[in-house]
Amino acid sequence: MIPRPQSYAPTPHSYVPNTSLNATINLDEEVKLTSTRAERDLQESLAELFSIIVTLDELEKAFLKDAVPESEYTEICERSLRQYKALLADETIAKEFQGLEEFKARWELEVPRATERLRVGMPSTTVTAGSSAPSQPQQQSSSSNNTSGVLILEATQEFITFLDAVKLGLLSKDQLHPLLSDVIQSVNKVTDKDFDNRGKIVQWLITLNQMKATEELSEGQARELEMDIQQAYNGFRSTLT
Incomplete structure (x- = not known):
């Protein structure tokens, strides 16, 4: 007589299910990614x-x-x-x-x-010249001239402050980058012209930005920086004449 096939897989006689086991993980509990x-x-x-x-x-x-x-x-x-x-x-x-x-x-x-x-x-x-400075009409009121004069004075002071910092040996990124950022921002408030050596200000800002906070320029870099910013200052002044 052919044995009748079972409709389920046979269970080994040595296996006895343990019905007293409980899940050790609460599926409703939020998983914490950090412990401190x-x-x-x-x-x-x-x-x-x-x-x-x-x-x-x-x-x-x-x-x-x-x-x-x-x-x-x-x-x-x-x-x-x-x-x-x-x-x-x-x-x-x-x-x-x-x-x-x-x-x-x-x-x-x-x-x-x-x-x-x-x-x-x-x-x-x-970075781009002409983005920040408002265009100025040929005829300006005395109020506009006064405002322009204040902005020119501020930009000039930012240039001088930066150049003095380099001469005093303040050569780390965290010392120079904020000062040079003030230079380009003040310049952009005065003129929308892409004057001679303006691009050098931007290039030095990029160079400083890529340095570590406490990293310092070498003496050679400092001399080059001072010369480039002085030339940029001269280019800025030429746009005012």
């Missing part, structure tokens, strides 16, 4: 950096499409760059971040516009 406050703060900071990078990339796209006003673009971009630098000033965060390219690779980020903006360290409206 320091780890949580670090993860939050890295998340903020991720958000800043993505925001900058979208902001650049919107600005290129004229979808965001120039003044609003500049404000958001400058704020984002400040936040980015402030976060990476923390050694623990910088160590975990490693570098922009490493961070992008880890999280598979494709953000070419943000990458360029972070490399330069300035909004495109600051």
Whole structure:
């Protein structure tokens, strides 16, 4: 007689199910990615950096499409760059971040516009002549002349302050970059002309931006920087005559 096939897999006689076992994992309980406050703060900071990078990339796209006003673009971009630098000033965060390219690779980020903006360290409206300074009519009121005079004086003082800092041996990034940023911003308020050696200001800003905060220029670089900015100052003054 052919045995009737079983409708289920046979259970070995040696196996006895243990019905008293309970699940050790609560599926309704939130999984914690960090165990200490320091780890949580670090993860939050890295998340903020991720958000800043993505925001900058979208902001650049919107600005290129004229979808965001120039003044609003500049404000958001400058704020984002400040936040980015402030976060990476923390050694623990910088160590975990490693570098922009490493961070992008880890999280598979494709953000070419943000990458360029972070490399330069300035909004495109600051880099490009003609973005910040309002066009001036040939005939100006005395009030306009006074305002223009104040802006010229401020720009001149920023140049002198920067050149004095270099002569005094203040050669680290965190000493020079803010001062040179003040120079280009004050210049842009005065003129929209791309005067002689203006591009050298921008190039030195990019060079300083790519240095570590406490890294210093060599003596040779300092002499070259002083000469370039002096020439830029002369070019700036020539636009005022």
